Amino acid sequence: MNVTEELKSVTRTRKLLNAMLWLIVVGAIFYSLMTSTPLVSAHSEWAWSGWALGILTDAAFILSISADAVLSRHGIASGRWPMAFRWVTGLASLFLNTWSSVAEKDWVGVAIHAIAPAILICAAEVAPIYRRKFRDLETALSALVTEEKVTQAVTPRKVTRNKKPKEVTVTPLVTAPVTEPSVTAEEKEVTGNQLSATKQGIKDAFLAGLSATDAAKKVGKSRPYVSKVYKEIREGLELTA
DSSP, rough: OOOHHHHHHHHHHHHHHHHHHHHHHHHHHHHHHHHHHHHHHSSSSSGHHHHHHHHHHHHHHHHHHHHHHHHHHHTOOOOHHHHHHHHHHHHHHHHHHHHHHHTTTOOHHHHHHHHHHHHHHHHHHHHOOOOOOHHHHHHHHHHHHHHHHHHHHSSSSOOSSOOOOOOOOOOOOOOOOOOOOOOOOHHHHHHHHHHHHHHHHHOOOOOOOOHHHHHHHHTTHHHHHHHHHHHHHHHHHHOOO
């Protein structure tokens, strides 16, 4: 799985969810005003003020959704009173939309006019849950992306050369064979593992936010060496960003 692409996909989906929620809110408010205004006007001393109660109810609902949007983005649940506030405003909108049909015992009209408020109430309840889940997922994927970039920065790059250097023949002055100390494959493997373990320890210290001095004490290497590896990690992150 490409973690970077998956993170971008999750972010796009979260933004689409927010856009669809506000589209539902705007559509429900527009429909609610058309339905509730005649009812309120018929029971008000000022017929022209029929739209005021509908706007007041919908404004309270928007307040609740906006507050939940900010809190859920930081992983905070709003609590019982905000939930009660959402339900009161949602049920008030449901009443304003359906009571004209209830009074006339038009049950088909009741069902039709109840659809928009019901969708709005459900959207207000489910949106904070979706936001918190997407936030947790994005946080986890962001950590994986950072770790992947650090790993790429620490891992030594292989240098490939297209041209082979020219061979130079040197005539030895001493004809006696010179023997070099032999290094077994097992010793080479141990040395490579030690180097890999050291760099892995430095990488873990970098991810943990340790300073170069603290990291040097932890892995048992000199501070200049650890600082050099830290610099390579930062340069690698800048290149892969």
